[in-house]
Amino acid sequence: MDNLESEHVAEIDSRYAPIVSNNETADYHEQLMAGANTPRGEMDDDEFQYGEPPRVFYDNMDSLDAVPELLGLPDDIISQFPVTDFDAAAAETWNEDAKQCSICLDAYEQDQLIRRLACTHGYHKGCIDEWLSRSTVCPICKFDYRIMM
Incomplete structure (x- = not known):
């Protein structure tokens, strides 16, 4: 050397x-x-x-x-977001992008459960519930719902 x-x-x-x-x-x-x-x-x-x-x-x-798991929202906060049945007739005037779930990309079908977040974005109930259990932000606008914790 x-x-x-x-x-x-x-x-x-x-x-x-x-x-x-x-x-x-x-x-x-x-x-x-x-x-x-x-x-x-x-x-x-x-x-x-x-x-x-x-x-x-x-x-x-x-x-x-020691690194924490992915932190999402607790179930009691997720359940505060309203759930409605999808109404295809009422959705006729919606933008095409709003007629499908942005998480799974499937079109909404009559009477499927849709959960709407405070930012007004809606998703299949099962899709957004799983998403929010792992993340604290809206998949579309990235609004952070940790403020509700």
Whole structure:
């Protein structure tokens, strides 16, 4: 390794020293890097020590579990939006886009249950109920209903 590479490696090591704070992690990293510099298939099994990854690997995996699930609206808020039966005769004057559910893209049929949000956009009841259980925004206008929580 020439002097410039050594300086670069030393600089990187110093930046990550707080992260790689124990010898187990550093040894594991050195083994991985040694294998990265050999042509594929030329590293013998006895040159690399297989075993448990360092604890820091598992700590990072545990932190992924701490990420919250997709947050939608609670059922008691979703149920506050009115539900009506679709009336095909009354919908004759509607815009064509308003005659279909923007979530599943199926046309509304007579007497299907339509849930209308406060922003006036309507959807099949089942489609919007599932949507709002995973998201807090209207699929069309993106109005955020977290203000109701």
